[in-house]
Amino acid sequence: MLRFALLPLASLIVAAFPAQAQVQPMYRAALATPITATLVVKDLRWSCGGDSCSALRTGSSPDANVCAAVARKLGPVTGFSAGSNMFDAAALEKCNAAARRG
Secondary structure (H helix, E strand, O other), X not given: OHHHHHHHHHHHHXXXXXXXXXXXXXXXEEEOOOOOEEEEEOOEXXXXXXXXXXXXXXXXXXXXXXXXXXXXXXXXXXXXXXXXXXXOHHHHHHHHHHHHHO
C-alpha cells in the first residue's frame, strides 16, 4: 500500500528535472561560393552543402575568430550565426577582412 502512496510523489520528482536532451547550439555560415564537403575548421567539424555550412558550437573560441577561420578556409561569408547571435553587416565585414589579413 505504501508503494502506491509514493507513486504520485515520484511523478513530481521526475517532472521537476527536465530531460537533458537540449539542442546543441550551432554555428551556421552562408558562403559566397557554394561547396559540398565535410571538413574541420578551428577544431570544429563543419558540414557544408551548397552555400550553407554548420557545426556544433563547442569550445570557447570567440565567435568572430570562428567566422574568420571559416572565411579564410572557405571564402567570403555572406551570413554567420553562433547560436542565436546573428552577425550584422558590420560584423560580417570584420569577419571577411580578418580572413583576408590571414
